Amino acid sequence: MYIDLIALSVSHRGIFLTHKCFTMNWRILILVVLSVSTGTAQSVCDPDSTPPDLKLYAGTATVALDADSAIIIYAKDLDAGTTDNCTPSTNLIFSFSENPQDVMRTITCADAGLTTMTIYAYDASGNKTSGTVILLITGTLCPQVIDEFDVSINLMNFKSSYRTVVGSPLIKLTAGNGADTSSIPNSYYSRQPAGSGIYLKFTPEFYSDYAGRSVRVALLDSDLDIINGVSTLDVLAIRKHILGIQKFSNAYYAEAADINGDGKITAIDIIELRRVVLGIQDSWRYVPNWHYEFLSEPVFLVDELHQKTLNCIAVKTGDVN
Numbered sequence: 001m002y003i004d005l006i007a008l009s010v011s012h013r014g015i016f017l018t019h020k021c022f023t024m025n026w027r028i029l030i031l032v033v034l035s036v037s038t039g040t041a042q043s044v045c046d047p048d049s050t051p052p053d054l055k056l057y058a059g060t061a062t063v064a065l066d067a068d069s070a071i072i073i074y075a076k077d078l079d080a081g082t083t084d085n086c087t088p089s090t091n092l093i094f095s096f097s098e099n100p101q102d103v104m105r106t107i108t109c110a111d112a113g114l115t116t117m118t119i120y121a122y123d124a125s126g127n128k129t130s131g132t133v134i135l136l137i138t139g140t141l142c143p144q145v146i147d148e149f150d151v152s153i154n155l156m157n158f159k160s161s162y163r164t165v166v167g168s169p170l171i172k173l174t175a176g177n178g179a180d181t182s183s184i185p186n187s188y189y190s191r192q193p194a195g196s197g198i199y200l201k202f203t204p205e206f207y208s209d210y211a212g213r214s215v216r217v218a219l220l221d222s223d224l225d226i227i228n229g230v231s232t233l234d235v236l237a238i239r240k241h242i243l244g245i246q247k248f249s250n251a252y253y254a255e256a257a258d259i260n261g262d263g264k265i266t267a268i269d270i271i272e273l274r275r276v277v278l279g280i281q282d283s284w285r286y287v288p289n290w291h292y293e294f295l296s297e298p299v300f301l302v303d304e305l306h307q308k309t310l311n312c313i314a315v316k317t318g319d320v321n
Helices: 204-209 232-243 251-257 267-277
Strands: 002-011 014-023 060-064 070-074 093-095 104-108 113-122 128-138 151-157 170-175 189-194 197-202 214-220 290-294 299-301 308-316
Touching (some): 232 251, 251 308
Parallel strands (some): 151 308
Antiparallel strands (some): 113 128
16 A cells, blocks of 8 residues: 655745655544644734833822922823723832933922922834823921921812813801801901812911811802813713613712702603703703712811821712713
């Protein structure tokens, strides 16, 4: 009998088939098959031209100086979840300038107070993006810091970690509890903007007149621009939520979608929202334009007050997109 030896081989010159025949009492067929790639689509990472999706600390980041009145901070400390399409998050580089090696800062009393820093993020291909974050440099050992502020209110939009529009609330301060509650006149404090937040500074008379009492902070809506951030896209988003196509991811979205203030999301809310979008009405009939919800109890004792920070979520009625 015969044995036919057939081999299929691949080289850079092409595909070759060889055949040899030997006289034997049996026949064997050997076929070696190799997978051959004729070409692949080019990867989006080769080359990579997309910069990182930068997310920085929202609100005002407070940096407290240590006992030596100095501290080292790194640009990466202000990262709030930056991602990149090709580079792992752990390999991203954060810097304080366009020099990717400028990754750290030494903070001293000379830097005390409010400052805005620009943060850069680089991926492995050298693509960069930048954003700003507001830092409050504070420390009890720095004389100029003690009088910098008394209360800092960080206002944050619930939809994003970026610094976004949060309205312009009025401040209401009350002292005491129950029947002993009284409003604190505006003459006892001053306010100034701090990024998207607010700083409050109290007068010496405040500390003497309200000694031993507790103070509660409230934010009242004063923004009349109800159409800001509201469009037909919000109408569609509420409709998808009602139909179960795409549910809202947290309770703040539901609060923004509750246009008639009944605690439910129904077709009535869509009707109310459409009236605003179409210009039929120029105010919300049942709810304020902005809701402000503190993440912790907004109360402090006057005798213990020293640079207290309150974090507050701002929710814009109708703006769910």
